[in-house]
Amino acid sequence: MSLTFLPFIVFAGLILFSAFKILNEYERGVIFRLGKFSGVRGPGLIILIPGLEKMIKVDLRLVTMDVPSQDIISKDNVTLKVNAVVYFKVSNPERAIISVENYYHATAQISQTTLRSVVGQYELDEILAHRDAINSKLQGILDELTEPWGIKVTNVEVKAIDLPVEMQRAMAKQAEAEREKRAKIISAQGEFEASKKLAEAAQVLGEQKDAITLRFLETMREVAGSNNSSTTFFPVPVDFLSKLMNR
CATH class of the missing domain: 3.30.479.30 (Band 7 domain)
Known part of the structure; x- marks a missing residue:
């Protein structure tokens, strides 16, 4: 008799086992009972009524x-x-x-x-x-x-x-033209600043009579100290040249 009821016992065990569901922490189960929404369950162990309830898992992760x-x-x-x-x-x-x-x-x-x-x-x-x-x-x-x-x-x-x-290609040409434009502007600004400094230096040298002489001697010292040994400088006072030209 026990062998006669064995298939029914196994079938009932499978149905009972299928009623237990386990949901992870990031999961929820949407439960439908006879086709109608019953609720949201989880996480953890979920027990469903076999044949009456159905569950759809939903993942809550990003x-x-x-x-x-x-x-x-x-x-x-x-x-x-x-x-x-x-x-x-x-x-x-x-x-x-x-x-x-x-x-x-x-x-x-x-x-x-x-x-x-x-x-x-x-x-x-x-x-x-x-x-x-x-x-x-x-x-x-x-x-x-x-x-x-x-x-x-x-x-x-x-x-x-x-x-x-x-x-x-058009954007590359535009970017190249923009870079050339900025380079020319920077170069022009540099020349403008250099010309201002040269003008200030000329004004200082013009106001100080001995300044041009000192600058002249400094230039001769730099040239004489170079590797060109075939060149010889004889310093001549600037006042002497000016008096000679006046005569």
């Missing part, structure tokens, strides 16, 4: 989702390829399961359309210079759109902006 490159036309009609990364997590397991069929797929799709819409509102120079502002705007819009699904978007980062080859 999800990193790559947004594929999107073809975008900027406000000044430049074609770009822009990709991004979205950080989000489930904040309400009940709504994440009941309000949307697949919250990950839905978040991915809304991220792509929002990326094209937001970036297309800026000109190319603004996109390259104000990436932080674009990230903040994307994060705010996505967080508002996904909030009814129980999703919290914590951050959005634009990763790469690919430009056409022609535009890259």
